[in-house]
Amino acid sequence: MTVANSSSEIIYADNAATTKPDAEALALMFELQEKFFANPSSAYKLSRPLKKILQESREKIAACINAKPQEIFFTSGGTESDNWAIKSSVLESLPERPNIITSAVEHKAILNSCAAMKNLGCSVTKLPVDKFGAVNPVDLREKILPQTKIVSVMLANNEVGTIQPVKNLANVAHEHGKIFHSDAVQAVGHIPVDVDEFGVDMLSASAHKFNGTKGVGFLYVRTGLNIAPYIDGGGQEFSRRAGTENVPAVAAMALALEKNCRDMNVTAKKISACEKILLDKLKSNGVDFILNGGDNRLPGHLSLSFKDCDGETLLHRLDLKNICVSTGSACNSQQVQKSHVLQALNISEDYIYGTIRITFGKENSCYEAEIIGESLTDILRTI
């Protein structure tokens, strides 16, 4: 049966890029924005409810990742959290030319923070990954130097969805007395995250990746770890992150995360079913493709490489059918740039350019997965 997306309804399957804000969280944000406009740092009674909302939000978020409320620091999002973790860990010891260890498949927020520190005299070591995108803790053990200040490895990869052995990596870092940070932007709210179980010292998260809104996130910093503030100014966030708190967005983030964690198993089952339907459809239609990232991936996260075609063409052709996905390569004028993640996975040349990322979220249905599978097959027959 050929299923065509003939309706004008958009099928959004790019949930790794951003998620649709949860309706209740959005309503809460608008309500708070309207009713509680005061500065939470002010001393008058108008600010009292805002202080309370901030504290309750901190408690809710901490409970979702098994942290203590005072270990949660609100930021503008994942990029700021990553910048803070990397830069503040090494800035104080710049004259000693500290070393940063990260992986070859990190998000640009980490890689470019490392590059900026390299320009200031740090050395940066990038750990390789296997064909599925996983870092081997043995490689970390071999690369740690006396001057290593921080090890930063993401919890789940944003392109291929691979979940890293963060607990083992943190153990290795701690055996050598090093700080361990994890960029968990893609994972928080989608898979169980327990900072105690993982043993991480810092962990970054971003609200819009788990059905919160854009422009807000947090950095978890383990009690006793004294890293310098990254943004200087007033005494907000226990004097460690200056700037008037965006209380409505923080409250919406806390509600969205609470709901995502509550519904995590149900959502994972649903989007795994979407994933299976799509893959089965492609296989039954005889499509030649590679599923990147191995089995230990985020649920509903598909990086698919199709032989001898352009990922960008697939993206735009799907867009014309009202289906939103993203590509693993970026077109810069007439040059197609290969993704650093796919290169690190050693995806062969005849497949690497034909890579797209399809990421299902809680709003997607199995019927939509079927439509995507059929639409992709149709497109591949004509290019």
Add this chain to the structure above:
Amino acid sequence: MATKNFKCIACGKSSLSKNEIGINKKLLGMKSKNFYCLECLANLLEVEPQDILDKIEDFKRDGCKLFE
């Protein structure tokens, strides 16, 4: 700007524009050797010509050099 020697494979329209060649490459693949005029391309892909024009504008806005 017209691009010489390229005809629409469906209707035979000659002197396809740089935009038409560019959007064919984007939507049919960079290795595509057959080109369609805007109307025939829209017909082939079962979309409105305006959808194709919107795509061309997006690519221009992004600075893609395949377009005028």
